[in-house]
Amino acid sequence: MTDQGYTAAKAEHPAYEGDTIWTEQEPLIDRIPRWLAMTGLMVLILGIWFGLTATGLVSPIILPGPGETWDDIVFVGRNMVTGGYVLEAMWTTSRTVLYAFAQATTLGFSLGVLVGETKFGERAVMPYLVAIDTMPKVAFAPLFIAWLGFGISSKVALATFIATFPIVVSTAAGLYAASENERMLFKSIGATRMQTLLRLKLPTGLPYFFTGLKIAAVGVMAGAITGEFLGGGEGVGALIRVSASQLNTPRVFSLIIYLSFLGLALFLMVVWLERTLVFWRKSDKPSGMG
């Protein structure tokens, strides 16, 4: 601040005495670290839960207390560590989910390339895919059971059926993602259609493809468990249904928790693969993760 500036400011605002020290107040909620906020919310929910059950406001058959549920989580955990029937059910469901995910990825990617790269796919195949996609796909479960029996294949089929569509759509969208300039560049350097697909459109579309995979990872879990609810068999879905019919609510909770680990593992696998393959986008946060 020059002397003239000071004099001028002083003349206009008599209280002015020089250096301005001014700090912006950050709202309180922004100053709470994330871990603390998350823990706080957890404590709050557990508190309400405990309150509702300990006071007898909610019957333990409908909602068991946190303690009771924790005990069952530990019990089921022990069962799995010692190779009990829950581990077998978990293994069955895992296989279902992995088979379905692999199938949906292969099928979805192939159909996506067909739809995104060929006029035939875009004009003839896509309308049917859109039509089928709008149907409630879970409603097909009885058909898959009738066709494929009560074994693992009917569940794999249902889960595949549910998870394929998001991959088709995202793969096709990815193939459209290359810019006009990039297409012109490839044309001007004499690239064939196959070269343009492999060297430009597919790599450009990879992030889109992975978005589809993340939706599919959630979809196969839902499909597999629904299949097991409806078609019996040996998976975790069947265990949940049996526990529910026996009013063993804590068991239902603990099975759901272990299932969510399976879903999370699949999801994280996709995220890891995306980060490895789409390395040039490393500055971006993975979409869909909190």
Next chain:
Amino acid sequence: MSQVVKMDSRREGPAVTRPVYQIERMSKSFGAFRALQGVNLTLNKGEFGAVIGSSGCGKSTLLKIMAGLMPPSSGRVVLAGKPVLGPRRDIGMMFQQATLLPWKTTLENVLLPIEIRDGKGAARAAAGRARDLLELVGIGRAEKVYPGELSGGMAQRASICRMLISEPEVLLLDEPFSALDELTRDFMNMELQRICLERHATAFLVTHSIPEAVILADRIYIMQANPGHVAEIVDIDLPRPRNLDMINTPKFGEIVHYIREKLGQEAFGT
């Protein structure tokens, strides 16, 4: 100074009159719409041509036809004695955006045309040449860097190298620096001039900017729309190498003024 010698050789050498690119009576229609009509244009070896005109005057169509990305409806389009019937190795092209592939390093991006045309083996063999080009444009140290880490100006330098790697007969420049900020753009234009003089390159620039066309070009084609045609050809006799100080000379101002009048006549229908 050596630069003066270069300028003279450009003007007086026997190569000066050799036509590299020739367009005669060329027209292009899209259905009933006549985008270009009766365009005649000759680029001699080592000449820097520029086309200027408002949006929709057909200058982008002209460039696409010159690049072999689009067939003309009628007329002759001949590069190095052979009609242009599609994209060619001896045509180098540069776009508004650098258009580098983000999953390839700078060096790999420069080698892309070789990789696409001749395979990975040929690209490896040309790596030395690509490094020399990166040195020429002053980003030799960035060869292993991915485009995400390059500034706009550096990325366009890399795309200059990609255009030069197949040693084209003609360079087609589609508003190459229009996405850059003005300071960088001026600087890059001077770099472009240096590279063209050093390599004795034949170049053709499409631009919206009158000063850019005047500072770079030996000959400016003023285009007008409905249908797109060359309304006037202006020869720029400013000495080479040109520098940014020339922008402030009365002569430069006169040329810019003249071209602006010509373009304005169309815009205001006077």
